[in-house]
Amino acid sequence: MSGNNGTGRKKRPQSYILIGEGFDEWEVVYFLHKFRMAGLYIKSIGLFNKLVTSRQGVALKTDYALAEHPFDPGDDCVLILPSRGRNAEALRHDARIKTLLENFNRGQGQIVVTESGGNLASDVNEIVTSRPTYQPQMGEQLEEFVETLTNHIAFAY
Numbered sequence: 001m002s003g004n005n006g007t008g009r010k011k012r013p014q015s016y017i018l019i020g021e022g023f024d025e026w027e028v029v030y031f032l033h034k035f036r037m038a039g040l041y042i043k044s045i046g047l048f049n050k051l052v053t054s055r056q057g058v059a060l061k062t063d064y065a066l067a068e069h070p071f072d073p074g075d076d077c078v079l080i081l082p083s084r085g086r087n088a089e090a091l092r093h094d095a096r097i098k099t100l101l102e103n104f105n106r107g108q109g110q111i112v113v114t115e116s117g118g119n120l121a122s123d124v125n126e127i128v129t130s131r132p133t134y135q136p137q138m139g140e141q142l143e144e145f146v147e148t149l150t151n152h153i154a155f156a157y
Helices: 025-037 087-092 095-106 118-128 142-157
Strands: 014-019 042-046 050-054 059-063 079-082 110-113
Touching: 014 025, 025 042, 025 142, 079 087, 087 118, 095 110, 095 118, 110 118
Parallel strands: 014 042, 014 079, 079 110
Antiparallel strands: 050 059
16 A cells, blocks of 8 residues: 655555445444444445445445446555455345456555455455455454554544
């Protein structure tokens, strides 16, 4: 993640969280809240539509639908793939995601997977080989992981 904003400091990357049907509300809302409270740019993206329904039936209006191409995987950005609820399986079974990950692997962007050891994390590790990915450490709770990631982005750039 690089770039210079003219002040000698690196420009903070833009972040996007990809949400499919059956997502976990706590996970998604927590990311959005923590990043925004830290002054970081984060936008939500629905897999198909801007209106996405959680596993508990809560509807969330996202900022974009994936088809709107809200970002370029070649740019210095962060793509967050929430893994709780049915979101991981929704992402794994969407053919566009594999292509997206391959494009990230060739670009400057970073991938975040919120649960290590799952099928989505395995898929990401197989496809994204030339870029580091961010995943929780063994036993690390979501809150700790998000806090660490938020601090890394907020203070390293």
